[in-house]
Amino acid sequence: MRIRPSAALEERIIELIHERDLAPGTAMPTEPQLMELLGASRNSVREAIRALQALGIVDIRHGYGTFVGQASLNALTASLVFRVRSRAGQRIRAIHDLVEIRELIETGLIGDVAKGRTSDARLAALEALVTAMAHDLGADRAFHALLYEGCGNELVLQLIGLFWDTYHDVEHILGEPADRTEEILANHRLIVSALRDRDPDAARDAMRLHFRDVRNRIARAESEAAAEPAPTVGAAADSPEAS
Known part of the structure; x- marks a missing residue:
């Protein structure tokens, strides 16, 4: 992974998506995996994911997990x-x-x-x-x-x-x-x-x-x-x- 540790957590998650070439609709790493990969706390990861959800970059499907979003401009x-x-x-x-x-x-x-x-x-x-x-x-x-x-x-x-x-x-x-x-x-x-x-x-x-x-x-x-x-x-x- 080449994720910059100095970047904001939201940016680092976006870099992770690009690094792994995750297409829209693909399952994201789980919350514990993101915590380990990014060296961040559970609350920080959750806040970052919610911020990215507002932008349409990730899609939270309750009961199923978090997926890469379509990033529609409608957001x-x-x-x-x-x-x-x-x-x-x-x-x-x-x-x-x-x-x-x-x-x-x-x-x-x-x-x-x-x-x-x-x-x-x-x-x-x-x-x-x-x-x-x-x-x-x-x-x-x-x-x-x-x-x-x-x-x-x-x-x-x-x-x-x-x-x-x-x-x-x-x-x-x-x-x-x-x-x-x-x-x-x-x-x-x-x-x-x-x-x-x-x-x-x-x-x-x-x-x-x-x-x-x-x-x-x-x-x-x-x-x-x-x-x-x-x-x-x-x-x-x-x-x-x-x-």
Whole structure:
């Protein structure tokens, strides 16, 4: 073993996983074995394993043991939500940055998807998800996941899901959305139509149009926030939140 004794215990466990070339789903050494290998106490090993579980690096299956995890990026959703909500006075800007990154990823990818042939079955599934969006928010997430499912890039799918989940966890910061369901559905149908025609330019334009709605909502929220008078020191001290 070439595990550095000076590294944090979590890092040393990760090094052990790599050193032994343990694939996701493989059983980890037992707790007593980790204690002996790492020269650490039972409590220290347990704390390190719990920390790695939070990151998805290990998977604790009660009654079965500890296994190497998938390290899904979904574990980062809570961190991103915290990052946005903890930016006092800059939350809307943080949402803007989040949406901008997702738009860059999806606009770049959709052209590549449109260059290839999208099967009739997948086009039908995308159309069905668009119809379901009228009453099911989860259909929107599933739509964007299905768009890129054939790319063969698992990281892309996880990133898009991560940004989608984070945005919808903090969306309320932007205020109540206008009811523009029909226009939103129409925008998604434009994406499907571009895929059917195998038209990369039309696909990119449709995706930009889709994100334009979100960017306009963010811009309105920024304008409204800028127009609000700043609270005075006295008012802040008298407010219930200041107590």
